[in-house]
Amino acid sequence: MISSQLTIVGCGVFGRAIVNGLLSDTSQSYSLSLTHRRPDAAKRLQNDYPNVLITTDNTDVRIWRSPQDLGTKHIVVIATQPRYTGDVCRDIRQAFLAADRTQQLVVVTVCPGITIKQLESWLPLNTSIVRAMPNTPIAVRQGATGIFPNQCTSSVVASEVQSIFKRMSPVVALLPREDLLDIVASISGSAPAYFFYLLQNLVASGAARGLPIDIGRDLVVQSCLGAAVLAQTAPKTTLLELLGHVCVPGGSTEKAIQTLDRFKSSMAIQAAVEESWHANCAMSKEALTEMGNIL
Ligand SMILES: NC(=O)c1ccc[n+]([C@@H]2O[C@H](COP(=O)([O-])OP(=O)(O)OC[C@H]3O[C@@H](n4cnc5c(N)ncnc54)[C@H](OP(=O)(O)O)[C@@H]3O)[C@@H](O)[C@H]2O)c1
Known part of the structure; x- marks a missing residue:
C-alpha cells in the first residue's frame, strides 16, 4: 500500500542516492516523482527508473493532482544546489496553492545554509x-x-522523514537546535574528507618504504573500515579507550600516536573543524542577510 507521495526536486547525486535507497527497500512504498530541469537528464532518469513519474517541470499537474490513493502526505525533497532553493520553493508554493490541497505538505531540504526562516518565508503557511x-x-x-524539523512538523512526520533517510544513512540524528546543523556539517558532512586525507597519507608513507600503492590502499582502507566497525559494535567503549587498546605501552603504535601528539595533531584537527564551522555559520548568516535585503 502507498504510504505517502514523495517527490524529489533536483535529481543529481543526492537525488539519485535517495531514489536508489527508496527503491531498494519495499517495506514502505511511496508514490515517487522526480524532477530534473534538463530534458536530456530527465530522459536518462526515465530510462533508469521506468516506473517513476519524471518531469522537467516542478509544477507539473501530474505531481500535484493529489488523488486520494497517493496517501495523506506529500513529502517533497529539495536536492538542488542552495542557490536554486528559493526558486524551487516558489514553484512548490505556486503548485500547492493551485492544487486541491487535500494532502499535508512536508518539505525536506538538504541544501546547506538555507535556514528554516527563509524556507518558511518562501513556502505556504504551516508547511512542515x-x-x-x-x-x-x-x-x-x-x-x-543530522535533521532538524520546524515547529509545524509533528513527531510522526519527523519520524517518517528519519525513516526515509535511514534507508541510505544508518545514522539519522534528530538535532535539538537548528544552528547545530552547522557543526554537524563540519564534523560529519566533512568527515569523509578528513578520512581520505588520512588514508592518502598512510598509503603514501607505505609507498615511501616500498609498499606498492594498490596493496597499501587495500590494506589501509580495510583497516579503517574494520576500525569503524569495532567502534560501532562497542558503543559503550569510549574512543579514547579504543585508542588505548591498540597502543601497547612502548609499542610501535604508541610511538606513532606520541609523534602525532608532538606535532599537535589534535589541535590541527580542532582548528580545521573551527575554520569549517565558521564558514558554515557565515553561509547561513549570508543567506539570511540576502533574505533581509529582498524582503
Ligand atoms: N551529494 C551529497 O552527498 C550531499 C551531501 C550533503 C548535502 N548535499 C546537498 O544536496 C544538494 C544536492 O547535491 P548534489 O550533489 O546532488 O548536487 P547536483 O548533483 O548538482 O544535483 C542537483 C541537481 O538539481 C538540479 N536543479 C537545479 N535547479 C533545479 C530546479 N529549479 N528544478 C529542478 N532541478 C534543479 C540540477 O540541475 P543542473 O544539472 O541543470 O544544474 C542538478 O541536477 C546540494 O545542496 C548539496 O549541498 C549533497
Missing part, C-alpha cells in the same frame, strides 16, 4: 519543513545525517 545534513557515503547507503 525538515532540514537535513547528510554526507557523501549516502551514495553507498552508509551515510550519517
